Amino acid sequence: MKKILITGGCGYIGSHTCIALLEAGYDVVVIDNLINSRKKSLEAIETVTGKSLTFYQGDIRDKELLENIFKQEQIEAVIHFAGLKAVGESVEIPLEYYQNNVAGTLTLLEVMRQYNCKKIIFSSSATVYGDPEINPIPEDAKLSVTNPYGRTKLMLENILRDLYHSDQTWKITLLRYFNPIGAHQSGLLGESPQDIPNNLLPYITQVAIGQLPYIRVFGQDYPTKDGTGVRDYIHVMDLATGHLAALEHLENQQSLEVYNLGTGQGYSVLELIQMMSEVVGHPIPYKVLERRPGDIATCFANATKAEQELGWKAQFDIKDMCRDSWRWQQNYPKGF
Template sequence: MQEKILVTGGAGFIGTHTVIELVQAGHQVVVVDNLVNSSRKSLEVVERITGVEIPFYEADIRDTDTLRDIFKHEEPTGVIHFAGLKAVGESTRIPLAYYDNNIAGTVSLLKAMEENNCKNIIFSSSATVYGDPHTVPILEDFPLSATNPYGRTKLMLEEILTDIHKADSEWNVVLLRYFNPIGAHESGDLGENPNGIPNNLLPYVTQVAVGKLEQVQVFGDDYDTEDGTGVRDYIHVVDLAKGHVAALKKLQKGSGLNVYNLGTGKGYSVLEIIQNMEKAVGRPIPYRIVERRPGDIAACYSDPAKAKEELGWEAGLGITEMCEDAWRWQSKHPNGFED
């Protein structure tokens, strides 16, 4: 069934790839983004890839009045909510900005949704809500306990959305706990394009490979992992985007409150990521070991079986495609969307 879906943060890395998958699945899409960490040009690429014009509103989700107007005008049936700040390290330095953007922004969005009787939401949560897990792989029913302000904003928002559903069963909520999205669109024209120095590993590695940055900083090599560097579950952004389309089908059935891990179920260390990127690039990538970052943990990877069983979704692309696609994007567009 075709629905009109409002996508917050829809000009960002995961947002743009999800918009493509939504359009290709036959949905109408409206995008709201304040362009703080994204570019209007990314949506132009989406329009070129899909052949569909995407209605776009440059707005901050903390501006409830503007959101109300958008909901009244567009009348979406559901929301996929990506908008927010998203870097663990940065969140420990500027926690207030994270609580303001992520918590206050989402509350503002939920108010506008409720006033316009739009009670279907897919929320972009994160594996950081599991904190430092007692074991891996991680299941959805593991204890929740974030170790940094970014993770705490995601955990608080999960709790807020759970409370809203408990108070009003008309709300349908899907909480998607992502692991680490990397890769890029196969065209090489759409990928992660952080403003300033990247906060996430893969864009940092690709910017070193393309010569924009001098060397990769590896935060700690004394973790309890095989090579001492942090292990994470990396997932191709296109697989992640397809997970949202699968979750939307669940949402449309009036399914109440559901939680899913979206990951591959495999863990790769920082050094393994660098080695796989070296294969994609065809040359060594310089790195140096530096101090651990506050809030980081040793290992974090998912058990994605529940998403496979209930959504019919699983990741299909491996680490080779993730690195090759990320490199295709970065080498084709060394300055991101400014090229």
């Protein structure tokens, strides 16, 4: 049975991916510093799957801890989620983003090389497309960035490319995913931000349940159908199975590969608010504010390559995503 290290495995996407891997029969080892996540997510993972995993609390910049994990666990591959991820925050504290995301990944890669573990799936982002010239966006679209968060992702993609070109015994997959929302269908696991949510849907559900007064809509003057930003929202469990498909494909992969994970369908902020209002059964209040620095008008995926090469395609629609998020929010009004 293959043993997989998941960095940031207590976080939103990492924890749901743990479920997909455990259910597929993998052994899972998690490292997480719990800065933006909760240890309670591990209990939910084990409840949902009926299986246990191994947890190390710590930071991927801690080389000694990483060496100990690789020494103890005989890790065969890494799925790398650990990183700071808020666009707006990255504009305010760029140094912390470079230190955590870039320096942390360099330390991880050094230890992987030291222990001859050369298989990694990297959690990248659609932000590497910047303000895209075309939609839906294919993997070979022009790359650019509009904020420090996106810049760390693009830097790391380039670092991983350089690493692969220097040593082609590495097997590296870059997964560029779009806007994850939703929660596990059990309602036992979802997005549980430590503070006021940075992401749109948990903000919407917290307003819907009365934890926050209204949704902040940043800009209604974009060149879109209703003036608000359009994004490709993807169910977090679709994203989790995308990582599983990439992991299974990695075994026979001959080069560094890049895949978009998205639905190929764009929805505006107001459309998402309307759909959630339908799910919860009442209107959800919102206020339009000024545009946020670093935001773009429209971004949605061409995910054909993932379907053709990984055999993966998103299964859930926008109503599923809203329904599952609402079930989670009702079960855990204040998160974990």
